[in-house]
Every structure is written in structure tokens, then in C-alpha cells.
Amino acid sequence: MEDPSGTRTAIAEELGFEYADRIADLTLPEIADEASECLPTADADDWFGVWRRHGTSEGYPERCERTPVADGRCALHLPPDHEDRNRSDERLLHQSLEAGHDLVGARFGELSLAYATVDRSDARPIDLRHAEFDRLDATHAEFENAVHLDGGNATSVRLADATIDATLRAPGFTVEDTLDAADLRANGRRVDLRWLTADDVVFEKAVIAGECDMTACHCGVGDWRQLRVGGRAVFDRMTVDERATVRRADFRGESVSFQRAAFGGNSDFESISVAGNASWRRVRVEGSFDCSGAEIDGDANFSKVTFTGRRSLFAETVIDGTANFGSAAFSTGPRFHAADLDEVMWVKTEADGPVDCTDATISDGTLIQPPDGATKYDFTDATLGTLTITAPDRDTGSLGCCRFYNTTFDGFPFDRHAGQTDGHVRLHEYSDRHRDGADSIPDLISTYLKAKNGAKQVGADRVASMFFLQEMRYRRREHRDNLYSSTGSTASALVGFGASWTYALTMGYGERPLRTVGFSLFVVLAYANLFFFTGISETYANSLNVSFQAFVSLLIGSPATGNGTSNELLLASEAFFGAFCIALFVFTLTRSVRR
Template sequence: MSEGCEFFSSDAWNQRLTEFVVMSWDVETFLRKSQTRTSTVATFEKFTGSDETVDADTVAQLPIGQAIEDTDNELDITRSEVLETWRSHNQDRIPDKCPHDCYTTDAEYCLFHMDPEAHPKQDITTNEISKQVAETISKQGEQTKCFVGSRFSQLDLSNKTLQAPDNHPIDFRFSTFQQETSFSETVFEQNVKFKGAKFETVGDNSSQSKSEYNAHYVDFKGDFDFMRAEFRSEADFKFCTFLGDVRFNSAEFAAAAMFNYSRFEGRSDFMASTFTGKADFSKCRFDEVAYLNGTYDTAGIFNYTVFAGDVVLYRTIFSGKAEFFATKFGGEFDSGYAKFRGEARFNEAEFTDDTSFENSVFSDEIYLKNVSTESLINLTHSRIAGGEIVLPKGIDTPIFDFSFATLGAVSFDAPVEIVDELFEYVIFNRTKFKEFNFNEHQENLKPSWRIHTTVGDSPGSLLERRPRDREMLNALESTYNRAKVGAKDVGHNKAASEFFFKQMSTRRRQYLARFWNTPDWRKKGVLLARWASNGTIGLITGYGERPSYVIGTSMLVIPLFSVVYWALPSDPPTSGKFGLEYLIFSIQSFVTLILGSAPADSSVAFQFVSAIEAFIGAFLIALLVFTLTRSIHR
């Protein structure tokens, strides 16, 4: 080994770097960075052409390499021009010279930059290369740990602790790993950089990285295994493409984990992983099932991410915020028993298949504004402290199921065309209302105050078709009882009154349903008596909530008794024309216990009927006082 390695002046290096640059820069970035073009706007307009169907934003985000290769456009940009522009900025501080000596006196490159196909001719083994890498890393100095652009057929650094007497990073940027690469149980003491690296086949990478793991713009063509890995500083996987399965089971990320713009073409497994810092998966794409059920201590960001397969967040813990803005879920979404301790935002998310938040706990606020769904969003048994839910346009079936859930300070809204029927698109079944603001939604509840009826084949609609369904009636009574308690707790007495009325009327229907379904005649008698008693109280007083019912009943009792008096054989003690004497006597009898006894000169028959009317009148007057007092206190 004598002469310095000349790899950084070779065509192979230029080709490797160009391959990276044209895929990492988009059209807009190149035109903005370019200093040789007097008018980037003119170039962009030339590229987009006069076709009005071309979306400028889409074109601007195209990789510059893809734009150059597209024969349908007239983009006058070359790959070499892009590379020169990138070099002029040198954002990544690429070294100009390799710090390692050539492998032999007649070789052009060092051991790490040599073409792997030449290894057999030089009798170079995989063990020798792996040993040299480990020894080089252990030396002091920044340049000694520079492996930028290296080419490895195989690399085995498993079960090693790679450390040096300094803190300079281990630099594998733009390296190519052709066959199996193993980091099993490896401990990296320094920062490790893999930006632009290409892993054509990846083996076991159960490593511990005590500092930054930088791997953005990497193509991982095999399975990628970082099971039980430990990243003690920032892990940067932006713009990566994982062609095989990805396994980060039980991995620990002590700082930020950045996966922005990455693509996962195989199964993605982050089960039981711990993200102490921010976990950012914004604008990623997952083609297969994604197991993301871990612990997110700071934040889990999935904005604009596309999930083509199923998503599993079962028993996941979000201690900070969870963001899924405009996220597309192409498969099933399972967030059962998850805990969202910070804000959870699903605004404008698209759910295609079954969606479940069953038994999830939202300790802060949840936002579900204008979500798109093709199935019912299951929020049964969930606990929601607060938030905002806005129904989308164009729906014709319920989209939220809050059966057995606990709702806190959640506000609902809907488009103008369905705002009056807002709660017909939400299922409440034995739902608890804790600090729910009924006053805010009273315009949506008036005049019926019904929260059980829904569009489509849902519990409320089925009840109308099956009025004797005992189980459904029992659920309905429990639903209105819980709504009454919730309204009373927040001081909304009007809502509490209306829900109590619904509760009691549903109980009456239960008695009748049980009457028809019970073969025991003694039980039938008891149920019939309860049904009649409940119905009478409801008819006369509206279960103590309707003073107008008592007044209306009184207005019927007085004329009815006047007819009875007219039918008696004797004349009333009062005189009048056109039968008014009977009506006057009925009024006097109705208030007898208030004003005094019935006239003494009337017949026995008149006095007997008058006494009955007096008792009924006194009872109705007492009920009127009770219902008036109750309604005033409401």
C-alpha cells in the first residue's frame, strides 16, 4: 500500500453520486439551486408546456432524474449539470480525496473502494474486509473512519463494539453493500452515517447505536432487521426504500426517529418499539401490513402517509400528540386498547376498510374533522375527554359508533344539509356522557330530543320495525338514563327533563314487550298493571315533566263530568240555559276540595258523582303544582 486511492476522481464514483442526486432532488429544488440559469421560471414553464391538465405542484415534486428520462417533455437539463450544481453546494461535505492507501502498488483503489468482483483475484476474503473495517474504525482521526462510496460484497460486523478514542462519525455514506450485511448485536459508540447507501441484501442488524444513525435515501433491497436495536441519538431514515420486510421489534429510539418520505414495500414491524423522541413517518407509503403498536413518548406523526395494507396500533401508547392528517388507510385500521394521552388528530383522514378504536382512551382531545370512510368507525367502549367531530358531506349512513363509550367535552358539527339530523349519523348505545355540553347541541336535538334514531339499519331504525325487541328496549332505556345523568351533571336541566321522558316512555314499551313474551299469567297481570300505571302517569303528567299535560287532562275531565250530570235523572242545583248549568256544576265540583263542599240541596246521585270529581280535581291540581314546580326548577 503506497499511493493514495483515486476513487473520488473515477467514473464509478461520479456515476454513483449522480444516481443519488437525480433521485434525491426534485425539479423545483434543482431550478432553485441552479446558478447557471437566468430564468428558472422559463425553464419550468417549458417543462410543463401548454397542457393545462399538468399540475404544476406535481411536476415540481418529480425527482429530477425521472423528469430528465421522461421523453414526453422538453426539459433541457442533463444529469451531469444536476451533479455539478449539487457539487457546487456540497451540502454533504463529500471528501475530495480518499484517506486510505491503495491496496497494492499497482492498484487504483483502496481495499474499501475496490470493485468486489476483483476480490477473488487478490485473494481477499470477507473476514479480512470486515476485520480491516473494524480496525480502521478504532483508529484516531476523522479521516480514518471515512468509508464514503465504499463497495462491499459482504460485511460482517456482528457482535462487535466499534469505538475509537475520538467522537468522529463512522461514515458509510453512498456505500454499496452487495450481499449480506450483518450488524447483529453490534454496538456503535460513534455517530453512524448511511446517507445514500445502497443495501442490495441486508441480513441481521440487531445493533446498538449510541449516537446518530443516518440512513436517508437508502435502498434496502432485502429484509431489514433491527430487532431490539438501541438508537441513543437521532435515527435518520428519510427517503429510504425498504423493498423487503422491515423489523424494528422492541427497538429503542432515545432521540428523534425520522422516516419521512420513506417507502415500505414489505411488511413493517415496529411492535413493542419505544420512541422517546419524535417519531416522524410523514408522507411515507406502506404497501403491506404495518405493525406500529409501540410506545410514542413525544409524538407520532403520520401526516399524508399512505397505508395500502392493514395498520395495527393495538395497545399503542401515545404520551404526546398523535397526528394522522390526510392519512389514507387502504386496509383495516386497528387501534384497540390504545392510549392517546396527547391530542389525536385524524382530520381529513380516509378510512377504506374496517376501522376500530374500541376500548381506546383519549385523555386529551380527539379531532375527527371531515374524515372519509366506507365503513362504520368503531369507537365502542372508548373514553374520550374532549375534542371535535365534524361529519363529512355526502354521507347516507351512520359513520361513528359510540356504543358503551364515555364522551366528555366533545363537540359535533355537520354540513348544512344534514346539520338538523346530525345525531342520526352517530350511534349512541348505553353511552355515558361526562361533561358533554348538551346546551351546545340543543338546536340539533330539538324538537324530538331523540338520540337513538339513526339512518340505515342501525339500532334506532330497527327499533321502529321491531317494537317488541326486549333487549333493544332495555338498551334504549339505559341509553336515555345515562344521557339524563350526564345532562344533569353539567346543569342542563332541559335536556335532563327530555331524556327522562324518553327513559320512562321506553320503560312502558318494555312492560308491554315482556307482557307478550311471558307465558306466566300472574307475571302478565303484574306487567299489564305496570304498563297501565306508567302509561297513565305519562299521559296525565308527562312523567312529571309536562304541566301542559295536566292542564289538558283537566280540560277533558270537566266537560266529561258535565255530560255525566246531564245523563242523571235529576236536575242540577244550579240554573242556566243551553245546558250550561251542567258545565257550571262540573266546574264547581272539580274545585270543591279547594272552595268547599258540593251544594247541599242537590240529589244524592249528584252529590256522589260530584265527590268523585272533587277527588279527581284535587289530585290533578296537586299534580299541576308538582309539575309546575319541577319544570321551574329545571
């Protein structure tokens, strides 16, 4: 903040610290460097309160240029109802501007400039700093010069449909009721409304060609619907006690910032458009927060935000840069339905409920769980790219905090999670939930089919194998359910169910070669018992020998023969099973070695 020339000592004394005699000799960088020793407060509002009483960097005129009419004051500095103030406020204003006079500290009653053209005889600003208005109505007015309203106050202000061709400055302006700037056209380089205070602030459909600075603005209700800002927009440390509406606002500058803003009620940022970066860092929202349909071409910073309302919506939000939710805290699970996030940072994000990313597209990002507890993420029907899941200690994070249901994987690093996919994998549910519930079997099949394809895409063959086994388990369950279904063919379902069980027992769907070995031993022993009890062999040891020879007859030549057609058929059938099992073993072994 600028320090008015010649007033440093006075400011320091009023703020009350022991280095007041030094402050006049220190430069602003030196003050900043020694802030811990020299400054009694870092609160910008406190500094502004003193600055407002001691003047601005542009300085005030030493004396009023108009002729005194009573009590040593001119007509504009007398109370609006003073008996010697015999001209209308509008006429006094125009006469002063035509004469080139300043209007600092002027006092007006109900000043009506509706549909008027307000300009000066020179290019200097219309200087209404610290002016007082009972009511200022500039509806459809046109201001050809810059307008300065620093430190002024009014009961109400109407700038609806007004046009200001140069800079608008009103830092510290106080409005008891409503500041209505709907459809305002500000064509200057900057609109400066820092520390503005009003009950209601309305900038609906206003167009600001240059920069807009509303730092530390305080209002009860704020309406910035369809506001359009051509330059940088700053709303840092803003306080809105009740409802804030920024729906469909268009920020075309390099950035828009709401850092450290506080919203006491619902905050509506639905369908806003940002050409550059956007920041809500350290924002606190007591009500619902709606950023659905927002389009942000740059980065979006939501780090360290606190949302205590019942809803936090980011549905169909498109962020082309990095979406940073580091250390954010949500009282309920935020919703990212159909959002398109180029890169997301969920670093130590906390939510009292799953982060709902249904149908979202996340191309890249990092997910790190908070040190205490685990935030859940629901990626139902989502498309995931190279999203890295990491534990708080930077180790590989657990997939158990995520639900992948009918999810498409496009580069997801499954190879980092190979150790977490051993055994019975259940991607479609959280680790603390162990039942399928109402999940659709066809969707579960699709879930693991997509997971298998995603794992194969990144070369995680071992992980792909586990997903394939889970896919086949649910296909088997589908055949079983069809047996009891009133629709479809029972015979077809029975054949499918039997075939699936056969594949599972004999070779583990091509993924378990040891199952083929076990099944082969079962066939050998079964036929040995059959040979012994049918009398083909007199001893059990001989029956085992005959059974083994028949099983491998394809490899070592003609099988052992017995007497009678029935005995020959038994031997031939085992030879058939033997050839079948050997082929299965070669197939499954080759498949597993490749993985």
C-alpha cells in the first residue's frame, strides 16, 4: 500500500508503536523487511483506515477554490439542507466542473445525474474523494473523465447503464444500502473498488474493459452475474455475508483471483469463463459452492479452501491447466460429474464423503492421501489418464480408497500397483466394503475388461492377468444368474455355466498352469482306480502304471492294451484326456511365462 508523503509519522503514531520517530526515514521495502519489528499490524484494513484520515498519495488541494457562502464554507461543503445552499446539487456540480474546481469532500443530498453527460473543462479526473451523498443516481449517465470517489459515502448509489470512459476509483467507498452498477460500461484502464463496503453490490451484466480490483470488498449480498472483465480481476480478501452470485461471468484477462475471500452463504460460480488462471486459494464458504460448467483456460487453484456447506459442485467444469485442490477441506464429498480436468492435484485433500468423479475425464494428476484417515474417490464411468496415487509418505498409494466402476483407463500407471492386485481383486468397491450389492453384473464385467485393457496398455501384464480372472468370474456368475432367469434359454445358460467352470478348474482360464497339472493328476488317479476295480490290472500299482502310460501315449507311442472292447475304449479315452491336458499345460505355461 502506498504511504502518503509526509504522513508516515502521523500514521505510525496513530497506530501506536515505539518506532514512530524512525518511520519517516524508512523506505517501503525497508519497512517490509523489518515488519516484525516496525509494523504494529499487517492488516490492510487497519492501514487503510489511517490512510483515509491522512490523505492519499495524490494529495489534497490546500484550500477550496470556491467562494465561501456561510460559516467559511462554499455551498458544496455546507450540509445539503443548509439555508444558504440555494442551488440544486446538480447545478452546483456542473458549475464547479465547468470552472475546473475540485470537489474533494463535497456534500450532496439526492444528486440526480440520470441520462446526463458529466465532464470537466479539462482532462483532469472528476475528483469526488471523500464526498458524501444521501443518494447518487447516475442511471444512463456518461462520464467522459476519470471518476475518483475515494473514501466517500452514500446511502445508495445507482450506476445502472452508466458509461465511464476513463478510470473509476472508489477505494474505501461506503454505501449503506445498495450499489447498483448493473449494465455499467467502464471503458477505462482500471476500476478500483478496494475496501468498498455496501449492503448489496450489483454488477450484473456490467462490462469492464480494463482491470477490476475489489480487494477486501465487504457486502451483504453480491451479484456479479454475466460480468465481463477485459483485464486482470482481483477479489482477494472479499467478504460476502450472505449470497454471492458470479454466474456466467466472463474474465478475459490474464487472471482472476478470490484468494482468502469469505462467503457466509451460497456461492454461485456456475458457467463462469476464465481466459487465464483462476485462484480461490484459502477461500472459506459457509454455504453451498457451485462451480458447475466453468471453463478455465489456465490453472485453477483451490488449495487450502474450506467448504462447510452441504454441496460443492464442479460438474462439467473444464480446466485446461492444473486444478490444485491441495489441503482442501470439504464437509461433504465434492461432485465432479462429467468434469474435464487436464491435470488435477488432490494432495492431502479431505472430504467427509466420497469425491464423486462420475463420468469425469482426468488426463493427468496426483492423488496423495492426508496423513490421518483416507479420502474416498468414486471414478464410476470416468476416464483416467496418468493419475498417480501416492501415500502420505510418498510411497505407492492404495487403490482401496478408490472405486473404479465401468472406468476407462488411458495410461493409468497400473504397474505401480502390481503388489496390490494379488488375490481376489475388487476395484469396483472401497476396501471397507466387501459385497457387490446392487452392482450390475454386465457392468462389473465391463469394469474388469476395461481395467485389463488399461493394464495391458502400460505393459502391466501381471495386473492384467488378475483383472482378466476377475472378469471371467463375473461372466461365470452371469451364466449362473441366467439359469434362474425367466428370459433367455436355460440350456444355453447351463452350457455356458458348465464351460466356464471347466475352464476355471482345468487351467484357471489360461492363467494358472498348476491347475492343469493338478487336473492331469486327478485324471491319472481316477483312471487308475477305474482300471483296478474293473479288473484291467490285478494290482493297484499296475493300475497306476497302465493309467500313466495311457495318459502319455501321445508322447511315448502306443498305449497299453487290455482285453476286450470296453477295456480298449477306457484306455483310448484316457489317452484323449492326456493329449488334451498336455496341450492345455503348454498353452497356460506359455501364457504365464509371457506375463
